Amino acid sequence: MALSDEIKKKVQENLNKKLQEKGRTLSCSVCGNNNFILADGFTNDLLQDHFGGLVIGGPAIPEVVVVCSHCGHILKFSAGVLGLLPEKKEENPEEEKKDTTDNVEKNDKE
Ligand SMILES: [Zn+2]
Numbered sequence: 001m002a003l004s005d006e007i008k009k010k011v012q013e014n015l016n017k018k019l020q021e022k023g024r025t026l027s028c029s030v031c032g033n034n035n036f037i038l039a040d041g042f043t044n045d046l047l048q049d050h051f052g053g054l055v056i057g058g059p060a061i062p063e064v065v066v067v068c069s070h071c072g073h074i075l076k077f078s079a080g081v082l083g084l085l086p087e088k089k090e091e092n093p094e095e096e097k098k099d100t101t102d103n104v105e106k107n108d109k110e
Pocket residue numbers: 028029030031032033068069070071072073
């Protein structure tokens with residue numbers, strides 16, 4: 001399992017675009033380094049409405065993982081907010097399935 005060069009390029013472009021929109025660059029919040037390594041795969045944070053016991057196959061936030069090359073601090077970004085997920089087809093328009101990353105995006109807008 002590895003990300004293709006094409007996917008890696010798109011991740012970097014989309015993340016850079018988001019940062020540029022806010023006039024920011026990526027720097028490590030722990031050590032201040034500004035050199036990062038893109039992990040060679042995506043991850044998912046599982047969402048649950050209770051503590052304890054792991055529910056596999058439930059809702060999750062798909063994420064891009066970026067690692068500080070100096071101290072190893074890990075940053076995770078929502079793949080949905082970065083525009084990396086395939087377009088969802090509305091099969092049941094009446095059933096409103098909200099992705100949690102949609103809410104994060106709305107809250108971030110000014
Ligand atoms: Zn660091």
